[in-house]
Amino acid sequence: MVKEIERAGLPVVHICTVTPISMTVGANRIVPAIAIPHPLGNPALNHEEEKKLRRKLVEKALRALTTEVEDQTIFED
Amino acid sequence: MSKIKVVHYINQFFANIGGEEKADYPAEKRPGEVVGPGMAFNAAFGDEAEIIGTIVCGDTYFNENVDKATADILEMVKEMQPDLFIAGPAFNAGRYGVACGTIASAVQEKLGIPSLTGMYVENPGVDMYASKVYMVSTKNSAAGMRDAVKKMAPLALKLAKGEAIGASCEEGYIPNGVRVNFFEEERGSKRAVDMLLKKLAGKAYTTEYPMPAFDRVAPNPAVKDLSKAKIALVTSGGIVPKGNPDHIESSSASKFGEYDITGVTDLTADTYETAHGGYDPVYANADADRVLPVDVMRDLEKEGVIGELHNKYYATVGNGTAVASAKAYAAEIAKRLIADGVDAVILTST
Incomplete structure (x- = not known):
C-alpha cells in the first residue's frame, strides 16, 4: 500500500513495528513503532504519558516527511 | 539404521495455545513432544525420521524480540541435537513466515543443521529468506497443510541425508537464486524457436530466464512547509x-x-x-x-x-x-x- 501511494505521487511515511517487512514491501520513509498490536501506544503507561509517546512518534514521522531521501530510510531517532 | 532426528518449530496458534491474545508467548522447548502439524510430518517420514522435540514461540513475541528469540531458540535446538530442523509451514501468515525464515536460516547457518521451512509465495518471509534457506511453496492457508507436508517431508529427508537437491520446479521449493550448469538435450536455438512458436500460438510456455521483478518506487520530494x-x-x-x-x-x-x-x-x-x-x-x-x-x-x-x-x-x-x-x-x-x-x-x- 505504501508503495502504491508513493507511486501516485504522494510522499508517505510508514509507521510500523516490523521494519524489515516495510523494507521488503518498498517503503521509502520508515519510522519504527512500539509494538505490533499497539504501534503508536503503550498500554503500560498512563494516558498522558502514552499520548506524549505517540506525539513523539508522529513528530518523527512528520520529520521524515520533511526530509529529502534518495533511498529507503529508517528514521531511528 | 537409526532414524533421522528432527526438531520442529511452530507458532502459538499451531501449538493450540491460542490465537492473537497469546501471540506474545515466549519461546518454549518441548523435548519429546510432537505437536500439531508435527504429527503429519511424523506420519509422512515413516521409518526414516522422527520429531524428537518441538519449539513453540508466539509470532508477536518473535518479531518484537528477534535477537533474543533467535538466540534462545538456537540454544534450544543445540541442546536437542537434531539432524534436521523444520519450521512451519507458515502459509500466508506474515509474522509466522518471517519467524520461520529467520529461525530456519539461523539454525542452518549458525549450527550447521540442514533446515527447511514452507510458506505461501506472497508471505513477506519469502523475499527476506528464500535465498538463505530452502522454502517449500505452499498454499495460502492452513487448508493446504496436507499438500505442504507432502512436499516438505521428502525434501527434508533429502536435505538431512545430504542428497543432491534438484531444481525448484522439481522439488517444489521457492526459487532461491541458485543456478546449476547442465547440458540440455536440445540446443538453444531450437528451444528458443519452440518457445516462440508456442507464444505465437497462444500456448503455455516456460521461460528459461524469468526477468527479475525490481518493483521499487523512488521517494517523492519532501514536504516543504x-x-x-x-x-x-x-x-x-x-x-x-x-x-x-x-x-x-x-x-x-x-x-x-x-x-x-x-x-x-x-x-x-x-x-x-x-x-x-x-x-x-x-x-x-x-x-x-x-x-x-x-x-x-x-x-x-x-x-x-x-x-x-x-x-x-x-x-x-x-x-x-x-x-x-x-x-x-x-x-x-x-x-x-x-x-x-x-x-x-x-x-x-x-
Whole structure:
C-alpha cells in the first residue's frame, strides 16, 4: 500500500513495528513503532504519558516527511 | 539404521495455545513432544525420521524480540541435537513466515543443521529468506497443510541425508537464486524457436530466464512547509467506526473503508475499534489512537505544526490480504487523496 501511494505521487511515511517487512514491501520513509498490536501506544503507561509517546512518534514521522531521501530510510531517532 | 532426528518449530496458534491474545508467548522447548502439524510430518517420514522435540514461540513475541528469540531458540535446538530442523509451514501468515525464515536460516547457518521451512509465495518471509534457506511453496492457508507436508517431508529427508537437491520446479521449493550448469538435450536455438512458436500460438510456455521483478518506487520530494500541508492518515491496521459499518473482513479483506473524521479529536472505545483479525485487538479496541493517531494529529493541527489533518481517513485489514488487492486499494485511495488536495500521508501498520 505504501508503495502504491508513493507511486501516485504522494510522499508517505510508514509507521510500523516490523521494519524489515516495510523494507521488503518498498517503503521509502520508515519510522519504527512500539509494538505490533499497539504501534503508536503503550498500554503500560498512563494516558498522558502514552499520548506524549505517540506525539513523539508522529513528530518523527512528520520529520521524515520533511526530509529529502534518495533511498529507503529508517528514521531511528 | 537409526532414524533421522528432527526438531520442529511452530507458532502459538499451531501449538493450540491460542490465537492473537497469546501471540506474545515466549519461546518454549518441548523435548519429546510432537505437536500439531508435527504429527503429519511424523506420519509422512515413516521409518526414516522422527520429531524428537518441538519449539513453540508466539509470532508477536518473535518479531518484537528477534535477537533474543533467535538466540534462545538456537540454544534450544543445540541442546536437542537434531539432524534436521523444520519450521512451519507458515502459509500466508506474515509474522509466522518471517519467524520461520529467520529461525530456519539461523539454525542452518549458525549450527550447521540442514533446515527447511514452507510458506505461501506472497508471505513477506519469502523475499527476506528464500535465498538463505530452502522454502517449500505452499498454499495460502492452513487448508493446504496436507499438500505442504507432502512436499516438505521428502525434501527434508533429502536435505538431512545430504542428497543432491534438484531444481525448484522439481522439488517444489521457492526459487532461491541458485543456478546449476547442465547440458540440455536440445540446443538453444531450437528451444528458443519452440518457445516462440508456442507464444505465437497462444500456448503455455516456460521461460528459461524469468526477468527479475525490481518493483521499487523512488521517494517523492519532501514536504516543504508542514504548517501549510494537508496530511492524511491511512492504516492497514483495520481501525473502523464502532460496529464496522462496511463489514471489512478480519482477514483477506475484500475492500477498504473511507471514514469522515470531521470534528473528531479523539478515538475512544465507544466510537472506534479494529476489524483486524491478525493481532490482539484488546489495545486498539480500548484506544484506537494507538493505531491511528487522530488525537495527536488534531493537537498538531490546532497548534499549527501541520496545516490540516485531512477529514477522511482510509483503512483496510492487512491480514492475509492478497498483494494485488492491497495494491488496488492503495491506488484508489491515493487517487481520492490527490483529488482532495492532500500533500502527504502517514500510513500505520500493525
